[in-house]
Amino acid sequence: MTLAARTVHGFHTLLTGLGVTFKQIFKRNVTLQYPHEKPELSKAYRSLIKLKRFDELDSHDCVACMQCVKICPSACITIEGGKVDGIKRKRATLFEVDFALCSVCGLCIDVCPTDTLEYSRLYDEAGYERAWTYDLLAEFREEEPAFRERQRVQEEQEAAEKEAKRLAAEQAKAAKEAQASKPPDAPEGTT
Amino acid sequence: MRQSAGPTLERTDEADTYYLNMGPQHPSMHGVLRLLLKLRGEEIVTCEPVIGYAHRAHEKMAENRNYIMFIPNTSRVDYLSGMIYNIAFCQAIEKLCSIEVPERAEVIRIIACELNRIQSHLLWFGTFLLDLGGITPFLYCFDDREEILDILDRVTGSRLTYAYGRFGGVTMDVDQDFLVRTLAFVKRIRSRFPMYEKLVGENVIFRERCEGVGVITPEVARQYGVSGPTLRASGIGYDVRRAEPYGGYDRFDFEIPTRTAGDCMARFEVRMAEMEQSCRIIEQAVAAMPEGPIGPKKLVQRLKPPEGMFYFAVESARGHFGQYILSDGSNTPLKLKMRTPSFSNLSAMETVLEGTMVADTIAIVGSIDIVMPEIDR
Numbered sequence: 313m314t315l316a317a318r319t320v321h322g323f324h325t326l327l328t329g330l331g332v333t334f335k336q337i338f339k340r341n342v343t344l345q346y347p348h349e350k351p352e353l354s355k356a357y358r359s360l361i362k363l364k365r366f367d368e369l370d371s372h373d374c375v376a377c378m379q380c381v382k383i384c385p386s387a388c389i390t391i392e393g394g395k396v397d398g399i400k401r402k403r404a405t406l407f408e409v410d411f412a413l414c415s416v417c418g419l420c421i422d423v424c425p426t427d428t429l430e431y432s433r434l435y436d437e438a439g440y441e442r443a444w445t446y447d448l449l450a451e452f453r454e455e456e457p458a459f460r461e462r463q464r465v466q467e468e469q470e471a472a473e474k475e476a477k478r479l480a481a482e483q484a485k486a487a488k489e490a491q492a493s494k495p496p497d498a499p500e501g502t503t
Numbered sequence: 504m505r506q507s508a509g510p511t512l513e514r515t516d517e518a519d520t521y522y523l524n525m526g527p528q529h530p531s532m533h534g535v536l537r538l539l540l541k542l543r544g545e546e547i548v549t550c551e552p553v554i555g556y557a558h559r560a561h562e563k564m565a566e567n568r569n570y571i572m573f574i575p576n577t578s579r580v581d582y583l584s585g586m587i588y589n590i591a592f593c594q595a596i597e598k599l600c601s602i603e604v605p606e607r608a609e610v611i612r613i614i615a616c617e618l619n620r621i622q623s624h625l626l627w628f629g630t631f632l633l634d635l636g637g638i639t640p641f642l643y644c645f646d647d648r649e650e651i652l653d654i655l656d657r658v659t660g661s662r663l664t665y666a667y668g669r670f671g672g673v674t675m676d677v678d679q680d681f682l683v684r685t686l687a688f689v690k691r692i693r694s695r696f697p698m699y700e701k702l703v704g705e706n707v708i709f710r711e712r713c714e715g716v717g718v719i720t721p722e723v724a725r726q727y728g729v730s731g732p733t734l735r736a737s738g739i740g741y742d743v744r745r746a747e748p749y750g751g752y753d754r755f756d757f758e759i760p761t762r763t764a765g766d767c768m769a770r771f772e773v774r775m776a777e778m779e780q781s782c783r784i785i786e787q788a789v790a791a792m793p794e795g796p797i798g799p800k801k802l803v804q805r806l807k808p809p810e811g812m813f814y815f816a817v818e819s820a821r822g823h824f825g826q827y828i829l830s831d832g833s834n835t836p837l838k839l840k841m842r843t844p845s846f847s848n849l850s851a852m853e854t855v856l857e858g859t860m861v862a863d864t865i866a867i868v869g870s871i872d873i874v875m876p877e878i879d880r
Contacts, residue, residue, distance in 0.1 A: 321707065322707035322708075325705045325706050325707045326706065326707060326708075328701050328702075328705060329639075329701065329702045329703075329705075329706050331701075332698055332701050332702045333639055333702070336643075342646050342649070354653070354656045354657045354660065355657065356656070356657060356658055356659060356660035356675055357656075357660050358659075358660035358661050383569075383571065383572065383804065384572075385568060385572040385573070385574075385575055385576070386575075415575040415664070415666075416575075416660075416661065416666070417574060417575035417666035418660070418666055418674060419571065419572070419574065419575075419666075419802070422669065422674065422802040423802050423804065431660065
């Protein structure tokens with residue numbers, strides 16, 4: 313190619329490129345003006361974990377089994393708890409997550425035996441301090457005594473029901489035994 | 504390659520040469536790479552990459568935690584193909600411990616990995632053009648890339664550092680909407696390729712800066728263990744997906760694009776062709792998506808791997824990514840060594856950059872698509 317031909321070809325390619333950008337002017341804007349507009353969070357959105365509220369308990373179901381504490385690669389979960397007075401169900405008395413350390417891998421959620429952990433929809437996090445510790449029990453703390461009372465009543469009820477069932481079963485068994493020990497009306501094998 | 508910060512500036516023994524530090528804080532340098540260039544005028548006499556600025560000891564971390572606790576680390580080794588690395592680690596452990604993966608999980612993994620590969624190539628495309636001084640293409644390809652990130656975000660919940668894989672499956676199932684959007688994206692990116700070709704591939708300035716620049720000969724590529732698109736641009740059609748099929752890749756029909764020139768332009772063309780091949784794999788995978796479980800019901804966390812040495816390799820967006828696991832039979836690896844493609848590709852720069860001009864350095868180093876966190880780990 314001669315220099316002239318190359319120059320013409322070069323200009324042509326540049327103009328083609330310009331044509332592409334020119335067409336783009338008439339297209340829809342794709343950027344989102346962040347602080348004023350917020351993106352729609354995806355359904356699988358990962359963020360800080362939170363404790364799920366179960367309908368049948370009207371509370372969380374963290375039994376302080378420490379599985380999530382053990383599996384957390386960043387060691388950002390602190391849990392205290394276990395047996396509490398009055399009820400059989402184990403309860404967490406402290407559940408803190410240092411979100412500054414968390415890498416949002418979701419292993420704690422996968423490992424939870426009671427499925428009480430889930431992702432929150434916490435979105436824009438910014439601050440002036442390095443401490444990012446969240447108290448996940450904060451929303452449950454006030455209602456905890458009420459929950460324990462409910463739980464205690466329920467457990468007592470269940471225990472009573474169980475006891476009644478046991479007694480009924482025992483009685484039935486005794487009655488059956490009594491039936492069996494009675495001499496049969498007809499000799500066996502005739503029926 | 505030097506691993507610690509060496510002399511910043513020193514008088515060379517030859518009177519007409521001098522040292523120039525390119526990086527680690529150079530605006531056009533990728534991440535924190537430092538090139539110690541010995542120059543004669545504008546010509547590079549020797550080039551010495553200095554690495555280690557992004558070292559986070561991922562391999563050491565693996566020695567101090569259970570296998571499963573290493574999952575979030577994997578994406579952070581190479582944040583641009585985080586999904587491929589994440590899945591690769593799971594696949595390695597599955598092979599090591601003979602864990603069965605349901606077919607549906609395998610297909611989901613392939614779709615996710617190929618989307619991730621396209622995403623990585625698109626980002627490379629944008630930043631490579633930025634290196635060369637073209638800002639516009641960056642905006643176009645980030646528009647496309649955003650779509651991939653949104654699609655993956657819907658199933659994985661994260662945009663870059665996925666912790667999607669679990670031993671024996673994946674964390675979350677995909678729905679019909681995911682498949683529809685993936686196919687729509689494939690259609691969209693296909694319609695964008697001619698536009699990219701017009702905007703960049705044919706551009707005279709781009710061609711002048713790329714053609715015949717930074718030629719990596721097949722011999723040099725072999726000597727340094729160069730892999731990935733950089734190797735295929737030198738005429739060697741080696742792809743782990745084809746050479747040692749893993750994770751069900753052997754079921755799909757795709758080509759290994761190669762070029763023989765070995766220059767920046769060839770590497771550009773190979774990557775563009777590879778995106779098209781990834782699209783083909785995705786289409787076939789979506790069509791072949793079986794029903795079924797996506798992994799074990801309960802999280803597999805207590806592993807009993809056999810004792811001994813174990814190697815597993817996958818094809819990442821940058822090349823041959825291998826994991827070498829030394830197991831003592833416990834739930835913690837004795838040693839986890841990662842063979843990362845960028846490291847070998849960068850090593851070849853010592854030879855390739857010799858005799859080239861300073862202005863071409865950025866184009867050449869940019870064209871091999873290095874990711875510094877992957878090199879330093």
